[in-house]
Amino acid sequence: MTKMISKAEFLNSVGTVYGPGEWFKVDQDRINKFAEATDDFQFIHVDPERAAKETPFGTTIAHGFLTLSLLAGLVPKIRPNVENTQMGINYGIDKLRFLQPVKVDSEIRVTAKVISLDEKRPGQYLTKTEVTVEIKGEDKPALIVEWLGMTFLGD
Template identity: 50%
Template sequence: MVAVSIAEYQAKQGQVIGTSDWILVDQAMIDRFADATGDHQFIHVNPELAKMTPFGGTIAHGFLTLSLLPVMREKSDIPQVEGIRMGVNYGGNKVRFLAPVPSGSRVRGHFKLLEFAEKGPGRFQETCELTVEIEGQDKPALVAEWIAQVFL
């Protein structure tokens, strides 16, 4: 992972700053997410019934795909800002689920840095536009603005 200064990172605003590794979204992951959230709608957990839908099989929950953002960030080539001790999720803007993620698909995230601004001594706020690609498909699974706060 490449280390950059705060000024170098801020200079990347408006640019794509990284892409994650591929992540397999299999039925076991979907089932565990259904158990964790209590969302057992058949389109997610019943392959036989889901075959009769326009999707032809089970699909991941949109919120499951959204919940993969931290691991996508962790498994990406985004430069590391020097001196950052920790980061926390702060929220999101404009989340849109554009295409279903079929069970067995692989997804990856593309990160565009929209803003990296100092909000207080040793505290910065980062806003990234994240596009989650589904392997082999033209339409992304989701597009969102993800906000994090990071601390020196």
């Protein structure tokens, strides 16, 4: 169960690191479904035989944007909920770097660090969080992103 924090704890969370989360396996079925959803059927993602022969990876790799999209499910598992939250929305991305491909059947996990938190309007807080996606057994992360989210808090 996700931890609940007070508004005061939320407002004082800059610099706080959450995670790492649990390991999450990225299998070929998930990669294929993402290819179908995005119409991105490049062979490096969906053709294991050809990817093994024609790429330096030796196998298929997850789409970078698949790895990024998994943050929507992985980050909420490590970040606490804030009391009286009415809703939270994606606000954007300030910086994104894909540093290493995620090979099929790799396991990834996330760590999140709150970089900044600003009240834009009464009860509306823009949070910038640096999220790192680690690949099990690898030295370099898959990606690092500065993710923006808007949290709407009630009284």
